[in-house]
Amino acid sequence: MFSQLELARRDGRNLLLVLAIMIPVLFFVADGALEARVLAAVLGGVLTAVTFLAVTVAINRFGPDY
Numbered sequence: 789m790f791s792q793l794e795l796a797r798r799d800g801r802n803l804l805l806v807l808a809i810m811i812p813v814l815f816f817v818a819d820g821a822l823e824a825r826v827l828a829a830v831l832g833g834v835l836t837a838v839t840f841l842a843v844t845v846a847i848n849r850f851g852p853d854y
Contacts, residue, residue, distance in 0.1 A: 799844050803837060810836045 815829035 794848050795841075795844060802844075803840055806840050807833050807837055 811829045811833040814832040815825050818825040818828040820828075
């Protein structure tokens with residue numbers, strides 16, 4: 789999948805790092821029952837991952853070559 793999106797190995801590492809930070813933060817910030825907090829953290833993590841991938845792909849395709 790990473791090769792189809794033209795992502796480097798470091799992009800995958802950065803994606804995991806973003807998820808490892810965002811999911812616990814969203815879990816502790818969310819208010820409600822345990823199930824609601826877990827669901828909010830997972831959905832927020834998925835949205836964060838999709839946004840991260842979209843921005844990374846856009847930068848890789850349309851950004852300047854250094």
